[in-house]
Amino acid sequence: MDTLRTLADHSIRRVLGCIALGIALVMLALASRPLLALQSGALLTAATWLGLWGAALQVPRQDLRRTALWRQLAVLAGEGAQRLRGSRGRQQLASVLAERLMWHADRAAFAAAALGSLALAFSGYRLLLQE
Numbered sequence: 001m002d003t004l005r006t007l008a009d010h011s012i013r014r015v016l017g018c019i020a021l022g023i024a025l026v027m028l029a030l031a032s033r034p035l036l037a038l039q040s041g042a043l044l045t046a047a048t049w050l051g052l053w054g055a056a057l058q059v060p061r062q063d064l065r066r067t068a069l070w071r072q073l074a075v076l077a078g079e080g081a082q083r084l085r086g087s088r089g090r091q092q093l094a095s096v097l098a099e100r101l102m103w104h105a106d107r108a109a110f111a112a113a114a115l116g117s118l119a120l121a122f123s124g125y126r127l128l129l130q131e
Contacts, residue, residue: 003073003076004069004073004092004093004096005096005100007069007072007073007076008069008096008097008100008101009100009104010072011067011068011069011072012052012100012101012104013104014068016048016104016108019048022044023041023044023045023048026040026041026044027040027041034122035119035122035123035126038115038116038118038119038122039116039119041115042112042113042115042116042118042119043112045108045111045112045115046108046109046112046116048108048112049105049108049109049112052101052102052104052105052108053101053102053105055101056097056098056101056102056105057098059094059097059098059101060094060098064090064093064094064097067097069093069097070093073093
């Protein structure tokens, strides 16, 4: 079970790393307008949260043999992945993948809320400076 969690985290974090790089580059491109950069980061991170949440909801309906997690498990376990072919093994794999997606979605929601809070605080600070 720990191996499944580790592999699920690895495959999810690889995708999230690419997404985070994209969000960071958008924010960097908007560095001359910090409020817009923070708002964009918050919005894109919230979209990431929504995507993770939607992916977790779709796990029970998708063919897990077409996922990166299945390929990683097949490479690591070789013939040991054959025991996951039964319905019980697939249910176990689906529950682990859905649980890890929701865990990462919670972290993305926290990051989006933090960026949104920073944007709100920065806009309030700018209003104070203008008065």
